[in-house]
Amino acid sequence: MRIGVIGVQGAVAEHVEALRRALANMGIHGGVAWIRRLDQLKDVSALVIPGGESTTISKLMCKNGLFDEVKRLGGEGLPIMGTCAGLIVLAKRVVGAASGQRFLELLDVEVQRNAYGRQVDSFEAPITLSFSPDPFPGIFIRAPRILKVYGRARPIAFYREEVVGVEQDNLLGLTFHPELSNDTRVHEYFIEKAK
Ligand code: GLN
Numbered sequence: 001m002r003i004g005v006i007g008v009q010g011a012v013a014e015h016v017e018a019l020r021r022a023l024a025n026m027g028i029h030g031g032v033a034w035i036r037r038l039d040q041l042k043d044v045s046a047l048v049i050p051g052g053e054s055t056t057i058s059k060l061m062c063k064n065g066l067f068d069e070v071k072r073l074g075g076e077g078l079p080i081m082g083t084c085a086g087l088i089v090l091a092k093r094v095v096g097a098a099s100g101q102r103f104l105e106l107l108d109v110e111v112q113r114n115a116y117g118r119q120v121d122s123f124e125a126p127i128t129l130s131f132s133p134d135p136f137p138g139i140f141i142r143a144p145r146i147l148k149v150y151g152r153a154r155p156i157a158f159y160r161e162e163v164v165g166v167e168q169d170n171l172l173g174l175t176f177h178p179e180l181s182n183d184t185r186v187h188e189y190f191i192e193k194a195k
Helices: 010-028 054-063 065-076 085-090 185-192
Strands: 003-005 032-034 045-050 082-085 091-095 106-111 123-129 132-141 144-151 156-158 164-167 171-174
Touching: 003 010, 010 106, 010 144, 045 065, 045 085, 045 156, 045 185, 054 085, 065 082, 065 123, 082 085, 085 091, 085 106, 085 171, 106 164, 106 171, 123 164, 132 156, 132 185, 144 164, 171 185
Parallel strands: 003 032, 003 045, 045 082, 082 171, 091 106
Antiparallel strands: 106 144, 123 132, 123 156, 156 164, 164 171
16 A cells, blocks of 8 residues: 655655554555655555645645646545645635635535634644544644535534534545644544555
């Protein structure tokens, strides 16, 4: 198995590490690669779009020729997980988009960028996962908020009453950063999709 992390900007190394630990925990032989160019997308079994700055990530994905191919692969069923800025890049509807900012428009959600006030723009709180009984350490950094889940998307992660993660067939979108905790349950759940 070869998993790619879109490596143009943001928390790339942290995802690479988390994916390696998850693969080891699952006893799966596989490699994890930074993806910066189009030819590196060949033969990936799954892709992660990390947190960072969604305007920069989408701009650089366009510049490097990755944008259209990632959109095509996601539409064809390649497993893709977007965290924080990565969720914004995957979304169909974005409130607070920068002018000219492009989105992959794959995930049936409406998200709002930088949705938590300045006072609490970053925080850590236990969240609930639909696929695991124990709480998960949710790390939120200038996080977006999921305002609407519609179509084929289903909620899978909750902070209090709020939806902070969704799944839609081959796609996962999270407002928090699972790569910044030592807990690999979310990455393992994602890797299951690529098996
Ligand atoms: N605020 C960022 C954006 O809108 C996302 C923050 C993050 O990925 N930690 O792109």
